Amino acid sequence: VPTLKITNRPAPLTAECAQGKTFGPYTIEVHNPAAPHGNGLAVDLTGWELRGHVRKKYASSSIAATFITAIRDQTSFPGQATFMLTAAQTAAIPCGEKITASASKYVYDLELFDGSGKVIGLIRNPFIMEAEATR
Amino acid sequence: MSVTVTLQPKELIVIYLSEPIGAGVPTPDVIDGGDPSTTSTDFIDGGTPSSTITDFIDGGTP
Numbered sequence: 756v757p758t759l760k761i762t763n764r765p766a767p768l769t770a771e772c773a774q775g776k777t778f779g780p781y782t783i784e785v786h787n788p789a790a791p792h793g794n795g796l797a798v799d800l801t802g803w804e805l806r807g808h809v810r811k812k813y814a815s816s817s818i819a820a821t822f823i824t825a826i827r828d829q830t831s832f833p834g835q836a837t838f839m840l841t842a843a844q845t846a847a848i849p850c851g852e853k854i855t856a857s858a859s860k861y862v863y864d865l866e867l868f869d870g871s872g873k874v875i876g877l878i879r880n881p882f883i884m885e886a887e888a889t890r
Numbered sequence: 891m892s893v894t895v896t897l898q899p900k901e902l903i904v905i906y907l908s909e910p911i912g913a914g915v916p917t918p919d920v921i922d923g924g925d926p927s928t929t930s931t932d933f934i935d936g937g938t939p940s941s942t943i944t945d946f947i948d949g950g951t952p
Contacts (some may be wrong), residue, residue, distance in 0.1 A: 761892070762892045763891050763892060765893060765894045766894060766895035766905065767895075768895055768897070768903065781901055781903060781907060782901075782902050782903065783903045783904075784904045784905065785905050785907065786904065786905065786906045786907065786909065787906075787907055787909075787910040788906060788907055788908055788909065788910065789906070792908075792910070793907075793909075793910040794910070794911070795906075798907070798910075798911055803911075829944060851925065873911075875891050875893070875907070875911070876893070877893055877895075877905055877948065878893075878895055878903065879904070
């Protein structure tokens with residue numbers, strides 16, 4: 756018998772980021788569920804905002820970086836939002852010599868929220884930093 | 891609300907929600923006398939549903 760579950764967890768998507776390089780901007784496109792539960796079309800994100808942080812651990816009180824986000828024009832790019840870190844932001848995130856080093860391991864997530872207080876987790880996972888030679 | 895993610899070419903991150911959100915999301919049309927939109931779930935009505943509607947009992951032309 757399969758295990759049933761309900762969840763509001765964000766979907767896993769690992770991020771790898773080179774220190775001192777611009778990360779993104781990456782585009783998220785949010786769709787409503789396909790039929791019969793929805794129309795499958797891109798969501799009109801008017802009234803919604805995107806936010807996300809990078810932290811050493813989920814429980815860390817300090818923020819390693821805050822994503823710069825934007826909701827794109829919903830007429831031309833329905834359902835789309837972008838997130839990025841500047842080169843200066845990624846340069847300021849400490850990391851180890853190798854990506855496998857614990858110093859290079861962070862976590863992140865991104866979520867949508869609206870003025871009514873509704874929050875929808877989108878993606879999360881490890882955020883792996885790689886050291887740079889050119890700086 | 892759960893989400894499913896896919897990674898498309900050019901690193902476009904496409905996310906499908908488990909529940910509809912956003913402006914313009916139609917209200918499920920359970921009992922009415924109007925013409926539902928192509929995105930409505932129209933169970934009982936007196937209108938003319940489109941071919942994309944799940945139309946169980948009505949007085950229209952499915």
